Amino acid sequence: MLGKKRKANDGAAAAAAAVAGEPYDDDQRPPCPRIGRQSLDRSVHKAIAALLAIENAARTARQQLQSKAHSIKEIIESTGARVELTGGIDGEVELNVGGRVLGVSRKGLLLEQMRHTYLAHLLLYCVDALPRDEEGRPFLDADPLYIDWLSDEISIAEGKEAQGQEKTIQLDDTQARDPSFAAWHELFMKTTSLDIDVPSEDAEMDEGEGDKDGGKEGEGSVMDKIRRYIEGYDAAMKELDGAAGQLKDFGKTVRPFICAEDGSKHQVKTVTILRKKVSTTEATLSQLGPGNPLYKRFSGEVVQGDEPIRQTSCEHFMRVVDFARRLRFENRPGSVVRHPTARDMDQLKVDVEMFGLKMEDVQRPLSPILNTDETREVVAMTDVPNPTPKLLYSGDFGTMVDKVGDASGLLFLVNHDDTHRFGAFLQGQLKPPDPTQTNEYKLPLCLISISGAYSRPTKVPIPEARQWVSVAGRDGWMRASITAGNVDSRGKLHLGRGYLWLAFARPGPADDLRSMHHWVKKVDLPQGYLGTINSSSDGTLAASNTFTAKEIEIWHVTGGAATTA
Template identity: 60%
Template sequence: MLGKKRKVNDGVAAAAAAAGQQDDDDQHHPAPRIGRQSLDRPLASAIAALQAIKTAATAAIQQLQSKAEAIKEQIETTGGKLELKGSIEGEVALNVGGKVVGVSRKGLMLDQLRHTYFAHLLLSCVDALPRDEEGRPFLDADPGYVKWLVDQIYLVEGADAQGEEYEIELDDTQKEDPTVALYHELFLTRASLDIDVRTEDVDMDDRGAAEGNKEGGEKEGGDGERAGDSSGAGSRLREYVANYTDAVTVLEKAVVDLEGFGAVMGPFLRADDGSNHTVRSVTISQQTVSTTEATLARLGPNSLLYRRFSGEVVQGNAPIRQTSVEHFMKVVDFARRQRFETRPGRVVKKPTAKPKQLAQLKKDVEMYGLTMGDVYRPPAPFLTFEETQEVLAMTEIPNPSIKLLYSSTRDGGHFGTMVDKVGDASGLLFLINHNDTHRFGAFVGGQLKSPADPTRTSGSYKVPTSFISISGAYAKITKIPIPEAKQRAAVAGRDASIKASNIDYRGKLAIGRGYLWFGWASPFPADDVRSMNQWVKKEHLPMDGYLGQLNDDGDEGTLAGTWDFTAKEIAIYQVKSG
């Protein structure tokens, strides 16, 4: 018994000594001790916990310093200002596609606009936009939409001055216009990004210290905590931790939003070296139409559209046929939208016109070297447009349209996140990039039926399933139609796992009755769904053209580079008709 008591006392002393290493003042205070073992033990634990909190706080401050520097670099990389300098009165004089408009700064600062990409672009990043010949910031966008948006902003500003509200909304006709719909989506995307107006400088360290002194400055026996009562200090510790967590959440959201802004608005900004952002203009019927070198360069210097902006009006002996200003602007904007819309799985809609003008518009679009048809972006960065079309055809969904539900690159590899993103969607196309050379997919005609109880699994349930080799296992895209008995899936709860039937491995999701595993590991499942296993019985593989591996017994193959692997990327799409 004495030996045990000595260990408790030694623990209290050790905790106090550890605390003393960080703060010289603590060395003048003896370690608190009650003298009863059952109470000295939690006392020692409390001191050790506080010391751990102190150490963790020091590390957290260092991490926050690194995070702050990274966020500042993110802002400056996109040409952003850290705060808005000068008055918010007046307008931003902006050249949009050859038309000069004035955008109200005050309007952009109103609640409905200030958190949009458009406001952030014109107030924080306007200096990073290309410049026209007059030195004005140039926005390579459709002037018709922006002029409409500017008018809407003034209506919002007018309503606000009268204490009323006015919502910027597209009507049904505008929603069907691919040009209007795209720019509206891009520019009015909302984020947590705010526009800071310069105020008097505040020393954040001094203010923080003052607030801390205020928190800790209550006298013993006063209106604050009672003397000797640790519950008040514990409550404040919990409050501080909650405040820290909330603040870090705000910073992490800002990082995500800055990345999103950079990805969407980056094409509008000029490169650091100014390359491809020269503003080019052409005059038709006394009207100026402008775009950037970046938009034209995608078509190549020999394209008729590029030559038209270079002043040429002939190609060999064939003159460029005159088009209406409206049609020419639609052609230019179609080229723009193909440059801007790079998001996986998206569709760049062909330009529209009144029914009696459609035939002529088609001729004008094709004369300038573009195809009069919708342009599909690959559903994942590792697929080409042609591959996308072939893969979608193998789902046998008529007139298929796709929606990205989950991306490991965007959302991370946590199983719970994947399940949340997929939800109750049906018609799921899984695309897996093992190592760039080996890419494959699986199409599940139903849902991922997650169990209500997180400690259980869904059990094996029937669902239409097929596999698709995209590259590596075959020289061309090949469908692997597995037998009906294999068309089953099983989903684990968040706190459960699925065990393989013949080996000591477990996973979080099994498709094709174990032909494809996510979160695969031994003896426990992996936290990351990108840890995978894929195999197919030789009898179920189309052997004509098969280039993949076979196991030692020669009865099993795989669509990946090896049976067990960590996927480079995973994307899950919903495929439906229409």
């Protein structure tokens, strides 16, 4: 009889191990406690099975933790960074910045206002990965004037702290209007939640908090402890996930300093102007093409065709080089690379254009839907001063409502079939109603033809009477939709009193926001329209009235303070 009961007990433990996907080793497990009454022993067996499952889950979690730690270490090393500080915490980081040899205080980089910046992490963890100049010094392809100023500011702040005072490192109004200072300040002073680990002989890593009370609490608290441990584990894993994301963002930002776009090592190029060295990388120059005068100047040539490359001041030459440098580094969608400035703007313009660049701001394409020139023209049609676009959405309707939120100033971009591309700009917000309702409200808006309907990007004003938007609730597709008044059709969003329907179908609505219906009265189309006119004398900015677009994006366009050229 006892043999049967023990067999039953062992069977419960073995079954629990099998459920958890773990082998059962009878010699390594304590005997299963037994009460002797079968109905109660079943409860004991269930508790044992739960404990074994917890043990097995803990082993799996440890394996997952090991894998995550390994992947995070790979992220760090993929940027060329070290896992420990390079060069300790004393002295200076000596480097060549754009042709000028500078030093940056290591202790200054560890100040509270600096230790979380990209510059501190770059110079303290990644300096060995930077390319080298002809003297073997780490080379940083950035504006030397800005880094020289920042290094001095760091040293002053370090001195202030030693005196028990504070100094905040920030640009003054003149520097904030200087495109070079403003751009590099934004990049290098960007912050991360990652900290810098200062080595200490006393530092030891604990294996964990463990059971600090020595198990003195009653049995009723055991499961509370397990729950707390699980919460602690979840919190630690979230911290690691956050760190991995921060490391990826940091790596993406600093990678252009470390290597060329194809992953090859940088070649440092130097020109001497009036006994002053100006340096950059082959990657910065090659984006302009080998025929570009600036590229040729760094290759030793001083002639472009029959016209000589005239000698410039070192200040203007540095401005030209930094403009090219910023064109390479600033590639965020929709970002604007400001043209350089100097005391003599007329002469600077001549010098910039002599080296094959245009003295104008360059706006990066918002997305594959637009090229550079189209981006500039389309964003200008929003009439937002000093616009800064930010991508909010590309996905289904529910996602769109969540991601767009309460943003005001929404630019819709639609790619019908690559040939026909168009958009719409709303000067206000999308205002979803209760989940099963619809909401119609007045809102200033316009349509924009990008290609297909016109020979160039063209703004299509909408009559005030049609400046209305209708939005359906985010839940229950068949319970919340907008219904057309003259046909059996429905959608989830329409702009301009029906000029543009999204998530449209007959009877509908569609699950896909890209399913659209679009038309414009002929009288509302500006001159130069190249599209078709249907039997109702209506046109369209797409290739047809009803279609499924290849792509749709929604951008938030915000304005900023004016800058002085």
